[in-house]
Amino acid sequence: MLWRAMNRSLELIRRTARAVLPDEVRRRLRYAARPLAPDLMASACAHSLVTPLNLHLLHELVQRLGRLGIEGDIVECGVYRGGSAAVLGSAMLGLGDECPRKLWLFDSFAGMPAAGEQDGEFSHTLKGTYVGSEQQTRQLLEQAGVPGGRFQIVTGFYADTLPTVEIPRIARCCTSTATSMSRTS
Numbered sequence: 001m002l003w004r005a006m007n008r009s010l011e012l013i014r015r016t017a018r019a020v021l022p023d024e025v026r027r028r029l030r031y032a033a034r035p036l037a038p039d040l041m042a043s044a045c046a047h048s049l050v051t052p053l054n055l056h057l058l059h060e061l062v063q064r065l066g067r068l069g070i071e072g073d074i075v076e077c078g079v080y081r082g083g084s085a086a087v088l089g090s091a092m093l094g095l096g097d098e099c100p101r102k103l104w105l106f107d108s109f110a111g112m113p114a115a116g117e118q119d120g121e122f123s124h125t126l127k128g129t130y131v132g133s134e135q136q137t138r139q140l141l142e143q144a145g146v147p148g149g150r151f152q153i154v155t156g157f158y159a160d161t162l163p164t165v166e167i168p169r170i171a172r173c174c175t176s177t178a179t180s181m182s183r184t185s
Contacts, residue, residue, distance in 0.1 A: 036055075036056065036059055036087065036090065037090075040086060040087070040090055040143070040144055041055065041056075041087075043083070043086065043140060043143060044083035044084065044086050044087050044140070045083065046083065047080070047081035047082055047083035047086075047136060047140055048080065048081065048082075048083025048084050049080055049083075049130070050083065050084050055083070055084060055087045058084055058087050058088055058091070058174065059087050059088075059090070059091040060091075061091075061172060062074060062088055062091035062092055062094075062095070062172065063091055063094060063095065065095070065171050065172060066094075066095035066096075070171050071169055071171060072101070072168075072169035072170050072171030072172070073101050073102045073103070073104055073167055073168070073169065073170055073171060074088055074092055074101055074102075074103050074104070074170075074171060074172045074173075074174075075103075075104040075105075075106070075167065075170050075172070075173040075174070076088060076103070076104070076105050076106070076173075076174045076175075077106045077107075077158040077162065077173065077174065077175040078106070078107060078158070078174075078175055079105045079106070079107035079109070079132055079137055079153075080107065080130055080132040081132050081133050081136045081137065081140075082105075082132075082133070082136050082137030082138075082139075082140040082141065083140065084174070085103065085105050085137055085140065085141060085151075086137075086140040086141055086143065086144040086146070087144075088103055088174070089103050089141050089144050089145075089146035089150070089151060090144040090145065090146070092146070092150070093144075093145060093146060093150070101150075101171070102150055102151065102152060102167075103141075103146065103150060103151040103152070104151070104152050104154065104165070104167055105137065105151060105152065105153045105154065106154045106156075106158035106161055106162055107132050107134075107137075107153075107155065107158070108132075108155065108156055108157045108158075109131065109132040109133060109134050109155060110128075110131060110132075111127070111128040111129055111130055111131040111132075112126040112127055112128065112129050112130055113127065113157055114127045115127065134153055134155060137153065138153070158175075
């Protein structure tokens with residue numbers, strides 16, 4: 001619903017721009033926001049804790065990386081069931097082969113870890129909740145058309161696993177957690 005209205009608005013802006021802008025400006029806008037497919041958005045919403053508006057904004061942020069010529073991979077820490085990962089992967093593919101990127105996904109898929117002393121009271125109620133699914137994440141990425149070679153799932157709590165992985169260059173890192181990363185460092 002909301003995402004369909006946003007996609008219609010983006011398409012109208014794109015058509016208007018094609019009609020009135022000079023060729024050079026249109027060439028520079030080749031990475032202008034491309035709408036998310038309604039079926040991908042519906043699936044992503046069903047498998048994410050992120051709101052539809054924020055999923056749309058994640059999509060736009062990745063496309064903006066292409067427009068601005070920012071190089072590097074995309075990292076998501078806290079994948080849950082893969083909804084936002086599918087959106088990030090789809091947007092990444094929309095940049096084309098001239099912007100080869102990899103999507104790095106970090107999650108334990110075992111639910112939230114125990115909160116530390118520095119975490120808020122609410123965080124202490126979350127241990128073991130939000131159990132994700134690596135298999136579901138892979139299925140959503142496949143549905144979004146993201147080839148297996150363009151993403152890497154790293155299983156474990158990202159406070160432990162992120163420092164062990166060598167990512168050449170990070171353009172965007174998304175984290176979603178209610179507990180402190182530093183508690184296991």
